[in-house]
Amino acid sequence: MADKRDYxxxxxxxxNATEQDIKRAYRTKARKYHPDVNKDAGAExxxxxxxxxxxxxxxADRRAAYDRYGHAAANGQGGMGGDPFGFGGAGSPFTDIxxxxxxxxxAGSARRPSAPPRGGDIxxxxxxxxxxxxxxxxxxxxxxxxxxCDVCNGTRMKGGAxxxxxxxxxxxxxxxxxxxxxxxxxxTSGPCPxxxxxxxxxxxxxxxxxxxxxSRKYRTISVTIPAGIDDNATLRLTGQGEDGPSxxxxxxxxxxxxxxxxKFFERHGKAIHSQVxxxxxxxxxxxxxxxxxxxxxxxxxxxTGTQSGQQFRLRGKGVPDLRGxxxxxxxxxxxxxxxKKLSDTQRNLFEQLAQSLGKEVTQQPNNRGFFDRxxxxxxxx
Numbered sequence: 408m409a410d411k412r413d414y415x416x417x418x419x420x421x422x423n424a425t426e427q428d429i430k431r432a433y434r435t436k437a438r439k440y441h442p443d444v445n446k447d448a449g450a451e452x453x454x455x456x457x458x459x460x461x462x463x464x465x466x467a468d469r470r471a472a473y474d475r476y477g478h479a480a481a482n483g484q485g486g487m488g489g490d491p492f493g494f495g496g497a498g499s500p501f502t503d504i505x506x507x508x509x510x511x512x513x514a515g516s517a518r519r520p521s522a523p524p525r526g527g528d529i530x531x532x533x534x535x536x537x538x539x540x541x542x543x544x545x546x547x548x549x550x551x552x553x554x555x556c557d558v559c560n561g562t563r564m565k566g567g568a569x570x571x572x573x574x575x576x577x578x579x580x581x582x583x584x585x586x587x588x589x590x591x592x593x594x595t596s597g598p599c600p601x602x603x604x605x606x607x608x609x610x611x612x613x614x615x616x617x618x619x620x621x622s623r624k625y626r627t628i629s630v631t632i633p634a635g636i637d638d639n640a641t642l643r644l645t646g647q648g649e650d651g652p653s654x655x656x657x658x659x660x661x662x663x664x665x666x667x668x669x670k671f672f673e674r675h676g677k678a679i680h681s682q683v684x685x686x687x688x689x690x691x692x693x694x695x696x697x698x699x700x701x702x703x704x705x706x707x708x709x710x711t712g713t714q715s716g717q718q719f720r721l722r723g724k725g726v727p728d729l730r731g732x733x734x735x736x737x738x739x740x741x742x743x744x745x746x747k748k749l750s751d752t753q754r755n756l757f758e759q760l761a762q763s764l765g766k767e768v769t770q771q772p773n774n775r776g777f778f779d780r781x782x783x784x785x786x787x788x
Contacts, residue, residue: 411478414460422474426465433461442591451591523655526553528648530661535632537669541701541726543634550628550660553621553649559613561654563620573608575601605653620652630662635677635727638666671699677726677735684744685709700724700737707739715743 415422418432439445440454463469529552535544555561564570572578576599583596598604612618628647636642641663648658666674673680683698693711697704702724718740725735749757 412456414464414473417456417460418464424464426467429461429464433457433465437461523651523653525656526649526651526658528658528661530663532663532665533630535636535664535666537667537672537674538701539632540636540638540664540666541634541674543636543727544632546630546632547627548630548662550626550647552624552626554624554626555650555654556613556616556620556622558615559620561620561650561652563609563613563616563618565611565613567613568611570607570609573599573602573606575599576606578606580604580606621650628660632664633729635729636664636666637674638664640664672701674726677728679725679735679737680740681737682740682742684742685713686744686746689713690715690741690743698739709741713741713743715741717741 415424418424418429418436420428420432424432436457437454440450440457442451442454445454463473529550531548531550533546533548535546539546556563558567559565560567562569573580576582580599580602581596581604582599583594585592586595599606602608609618613620616622628644630642630644632642641661644660644662646657647660650657671681679701681699683696685694685696688694689696689709690713691711693713694709696707696709698707698721700721705721705724707719707721718738721737721739723734724737727734746753
């Protein structure tokens with residue numbers, strides 16, 4: 408054992424150094440001589456020696472034995488035996504070196520299993536009457552979803568007992584392995600094959616949910632339809648989806664709307680379009696008529712000389728704004744209805760009117776749009 412240097416000298420610390428002093432010195436030396444950093448000849452041997460020294464001096468019992476008996480005590484305890492670098496043990500040098508270079512866990516500490524996964528989202532469709540979409544409504548919907556078992560409260564064990572810690576990974580949810588590479592031996596970790604990363608083992612599964620922790624339930628949920636919602640819109644109900652396994656957060660419920668068409672009204676954004684028919688006399692002389700709106704009938708004065716196809720605006724009779732803005736308008740298109748059959752009296756009156764108006768034909772202006780006229784100008788029409 409005479410060829411071995413004193414472990415305190417290897418780390419460059421005093422014999423009364425604290426645990427933190429030893430750990431700090433080890434990290435400094437390990438960074439200096441690590442084969443990935445230092446390519447000088449002999450650096451690898453220095454690195455191994457630093458690891459040996461740290462393995463002994465970082466353990467209180469082994470350090471006390473070393474202080475009393477020297478290297479013989481270290482060898483007798485197996486510290487420099489078949490596994491001289493302690494790749495697999497708690498507090499091993501390679502655990503610390505991975506922490507220094509790659510941000511790993513503290514030496515000897517178990518890594519916490521990954522957080523429980525979030526529950527699944529659910530999407531359903533709902534049919535709305537035209538008025539329900541315009542003014543809003545409360546609708547009940549049926550949802551088929553996975554919920555936390557109310558017998559075991561999601562523990563998956565009979566009686567709601569707490570499942571025991573996995574014996575393979577010790578509750579860490581992962582297992583570590585040593586791999587041999589061209590740079591030496593490195594430790595890797597992966598999900599525990601026994602508990603699949605959960606850290607616990609279900610030994611006595613709940614009969615109600617068969618050890619799954621969740622069971623399928625049918626629920627009636629009230630959905631508030633906001634005023635002004637449109638066709639093919641989607642509402643999100645946070646937390647109304649499926650419960651997450653092992654206590655994970657619940658998913659969301661997405662409700663897609665389908666608005667049924669109306670017999671008389673048509674929607675374009677916040678505007679409501681409708682049509683009303685008047686006779687020739689009403690169009691020529693003007694009249695007070697009743698027009699249907701979503702709020703009920705309103706009285707409207709048809710101006711004298713109204714033309715067929717002329718459009719009038721009823722302000723505030725359209726669709727409410729989803730974001731709280733002003734309500735839209737209703738646009739009413741007037742159609743002058745020419746009678747197909749006339750009584751003798753009506754015919755005589757129309758004949759008198761025809762003689763009064765004469766037979767002259769008036770050429771009407773082209774009602775083509777602005778962009779059509781611009782197109783004609785460019786094409787030379």
